Amino acid sequence: MKCIRLLAAVCLTWLSGQAVAAVCVQDDTNQTVCVQQAQRVLVLAPHLTEIVDFVGGMSKVIAVDGSSNFPESVNTLPKLGNPWMLGAESILARKPDLVLVWQSGISMEVVAQLRKAGVPVFVSEPKKIEQVASTMRRLSALLGTEQRSASRIDDWLQQFKSLRAEYGGRSIVPVFYQVWSQPLMTLGGQHAVSEVIELCGGRNIFVDLPNLAAQVSVEGVLKRKPEVLLASGSERDHQSFVMQWASWPQMPAVKRNQVYTLPNDILVRNGPRLIQAAKLVCAHIEQARR
CATH class of the missing domain: 3.40.50.1980 (Nitrogenase molybdenum iron protein domain)
Structure with missing residues (x-):
């Protein structure tokens, strides 16, 4: 051969x-x-x-x-x-x-x-x-x-570069991404979700975690004071997500009503629809920034 x-x-x-x-x-x-x-x-x-x-x-x-x-x-x-x-x-x-x-x-x-x-x-x-x-x-x-x-x-990659150019220099917004509610799960800095949040001018509050996914505590989330809460799911899931965190009105994201749910799968599947998710994440972070 x-x-x-x-x-x-x-x-x-x-x-x-x-x-x-x-x-x-x-x-x-x-x-x-x-x-x-x-x-x-x-x-x-x-x-x-x-x-x-x-x-x-x-x-x-x-x-x-x-x-x-x-x-x-x-x-x-x-x-x-x-x-x-x-x-x-x-x-x-x-x-x-x-x-x-x-x-x-x-x-x-x-x-x-x-x-x-x-x-x-x-x-x-x-x-x-x-x-x-x-x-x-x-x-x-x-x-x-x-x-x-x-x-x-090439065009797919260029869209990410354009988002980074548009949002990367703006004030940093702390973001919590929730994978699961019971037990409370999130994604660490090795996952593409952290990269998407970062290119939008945000910061995954658990970016320091070494694992792709990890269990965290409510107290740990409150301590890091996220200004945006993100999850993936349906409209029904969104309502449950909002209700889950409503008990902590002192959290900046809850106090300012910056709690968002993305369509299922587009952010956590590392495939072509990641760009659709990134555009939504950037829009939500920008809304919180304003």
Whole structure:
């Protein structure tokens, strides 16, 4: 096999006397993943499903995980349930020529079994905006959509740069992002949510936490005096969120009615809709700033 280094490595193998191009990229575990014209792709994480759609590769997807629900067209595809419950045998039965998985959402033992069986597996774990863009580029290379999606990815990144330019120099607003109410959970500085808050001129009050997610106390939140409270959910969830914190009117965010709920999934899924979430977060932070 002969390889030529481009954005991804293009490798040539000879089958029946003809050169057939294979594309190789490194995944987020630094494993090399090579495919030759993938046509049967399994996508086992919602953020990866959204990325595949964004780069124009959905026509090659034969099934997705049970939580993938965007775009709406994925609901016509077979859904394989929770990836943690899938064994290698059930995945291999679909005869995939490429499997896309989330490192935190699947057993790495299953990944090892798939690779041993000769199936290319791309393991994803993006934690920052640039890493999401890198995932987009690498998957577009594997899916053969690199040329037609490159400008779209560039524009996606440029929108974040524009938000940073617009809001980055303004007064800093302390923000608390709530993942769950019981137990009370938040996200630390390693998560893209912190980066989104920061580029809007805010500051995640728990940016110092080393873990992606962590349990915190009400007292800890009150002590850090957030001026904006954020969560994700429905209108009903929003009402519960407001009521949850109404018992602490001394908190600046509650006192000034700066309690907001973002649409489900767009902020916590590290995929293309992260830019929609960022624009909403910036607007809410700016409202609190005013």
